[in-house]
Amino acid sequence: MITLTRRYRFCAAHRLHAASLGEEENRAIYGKCNNPHGHGHNYVVDVSVEGPVDRATGRVVDLQHLDALVRALIVSRYDHRNLNTEVPELSGKVPTTEVVTEAIEQHLAKQWPAAFPAGVPRLRRVRIWETRNNQFEAVAI
Amino acid sequence: MITLTRRYRFCAAHRLHAASLGEEENRAIYGKCNNPHGHGHNYVVDVSVEGPVDRATGRVVDLQHLDALVRALIVSRYDHRNLNTEVPELSGKVPTTEVVTEAIEQHLAKQWPAAFPAGVPRLRRVRIWETRNNQFEAVAI
């Protein structure tokens, strides 16, 4: 079994503000990330898949297929977007990178069986870097 | 003479849209960067200063002084901000990284004589990374 991790990137804006909390509490919790005008990041997304090495091709996954899937489901919908208003699965949520990581893992997991009907490779993990100092990880299996 | 380059960082949102151009032209020129909802980046700013090494202290600049200056003039005013609406010197301009680099270099250059009245070190260069693939540089002297 080999785990392949493929790196994708997107640049996006967001504002951290919980609708269920008051203005002051929001400022206390999120600090400068609560700025009403928003800010943004260069996000790095590592998608890991796990499977046996195909004996004919020497591969665990067709990279063109994986790239097409992740670009269609994630990159094209998150890149150069505002995470508060433009991504349906984040609607009504606070777009922290915890929430974004969870949403991306679940969005991929839901489409995985249709994309890989043979059951290999499996989605293993989604890991997102928000800045060089902060990394978030959701394990899929 | 030694050139010291000190790295700072800020995260910000922006939208590229020229008021003097039509909607279609804006989309053609800026592509996904023209998205009305904005997007954002982790910017890296390298400030270079040049001067002789002080024989008593072995330094070309008091780093605490340089940090305080760049934080007050730049980082505190650009970090976790929207570059289209919150930074006075970018007002009415398209906040491309070319324009941001020029603005930061000029803002530092204007305050330099007051901050370093002895004339050393000199401001030498401002260099900004927008993404790992794009870097912009304004030479000060």
Add this chain to the structure above:
Amino acid sequence: MITLTRRYRFCAAHRLHAASLGEEENRAIYGKCNNPHGHGHNYVVDVSVEGPVDRATGRVVDLQHLDALVRALIVSRYDHRNLNTEVPELSGKVPTTEVVTEAIEQHLAKQWPAAFPAGVPRLRRVRIWETRNNQFEAVAI
């Protein structure tokens, strides 16, 4: 469940020398790291915590709280220090990065229940880079 990894850094001096071994054996085992005058490194410390995403705030941990804890317990006590003589939990030990990683993981683990009385997030892992080529990891749970 999300795992968040937060990066910290400290710069420190050390000398590798085992009191229980002779001069020659020490030189044979530690090579240039046994230099009596010491040397040093820029250490990178990745602290990983694991927990559920809080539905109100979208977070697994209050980062200000985590930062305050790691800075008080680790960074302020290791940064710009001599690891042979200035860190009580390393006293009498050879400050290899194995030993430092173990000590930091145990020091954090001991204070964790008081710092996070609700039991979430859990301390998951401490990982230290000594140079770009050497990384050490202690799993907490």
Add this chain to the structure above:
Amino acid sequence: MITLTRRYRFCAAHRLHAASLGEEENRAIYGKCNNPHGHGHNYVVDVSVEGPVDRATGRVVDLQHLDALVRALIVSRYDHRNLNTEVPELSGKVPTTEVVTEAIEQHLAKQWPAAFPAGVPRLRRVRIWETRNNQFEAVAI
């Protein structure tokens, strides 16, 4: 228990071409990697070992011993080589990084008992970066 990860590097040429498949199918599967004249990469190899910290020396492994082993078994045989024609354990296989990762993990695992007769440390994982965007991992235990 501490896991130590040590980084090695090699530069090599390869061509992806499956002997069992036709020309057209090879081009469809491997794209530009099927170029008959070959291409190449700077590979990064992370070897992870796991063991208890020796109480006398503060180490989980003698790094000189580990380096000598990995250099003899892997680096000297893969660096500045053509992976299609010069590495016996890849002979007759398509030298994708999946296959290379598997081969290196197995080659190390086979020699491990002779190299570390006391059973510590154990070989834990081999991870290879082919480019900054692609990483492959074989877990040993």
Add this chain to the structure above:
Amino acid sequence: MITLTRRYRFCAAHRLHAASLGEEENRAIYGKCNNPHGHGHNYVVDVSVEGPVDRATGRVVDLQHLDALVRALIVSRYDHRNLNTEVPELSGKVPTTEVVTEAIEQHLAKQWPAAFPAGVPRLRRVRIWETRNNQFEAVAI
């Protein structure tokens, strides 16, 4: 005036061997790089251009235009290629990174006036990283 540096990448194979020198001399000069079976690298190419900031658009260059040019002239012709046999301007030369850097700078410079007939921006510099430890630079103006 702003200098913009844009990063491109290509992966290629090469062998260092001077036709004008004997076998033994080639081995003495190029060492393992003289291996007849070839090896390869992940090359990083930084192309720098310099010009005034356009007051309407805030840019020094249309990045889509620059990317199309560098991809057509360089990336598509060097990526996943064998530098000894597949790149006309390197024909009959030893494809050291010095020679590759010179060739790429000259190839871009020759096409520059047709690509940028207004004379702005100017080609300023080509810089190539062969490995993390080796960088080569040709100044254009």
Add this chain to the structure above:
Amino acid sequence: MITLTRRYRFCAAHRLHAASLGEEENRAIYGKCNNPHGHGHNYVVDVSVEGPVDRATGRVVDLQHLDALVRALIVSRYDHRNLNTEVPELSGKVPTTEVVTEAIEQHLAKQWPAAFPAGVPRLRRVRIWETRNNQFEAVAI
């Protein structure tokens, strides 16, 4: 003309303390770097040389010769050392990275004519990274 930049590294300990200044002034100027027990860094040294490309070999410098020179003059004398007490050219000086950069540039420049009697390549620049945020540069010509 091509400029080649070659990267070297050393790990060292130092303490910043000016003999000509009082205890309190030293603490005010150098802060935690004045800690009497010392601290340390992983230094990265980029040595740049400039020259024409040799038409027979395709090189601007014999890398084995350059490496042997820099290792003998710099790396072997600075690596795993205490910069306050073990490097003669730093004796009596405050080992800031400004001073270290100047010392290394001058030490190389003094030996350059003997090492490269033909006058090519020329020593162009020495650049040292002390941490990821601090870089110092001495121009040789």
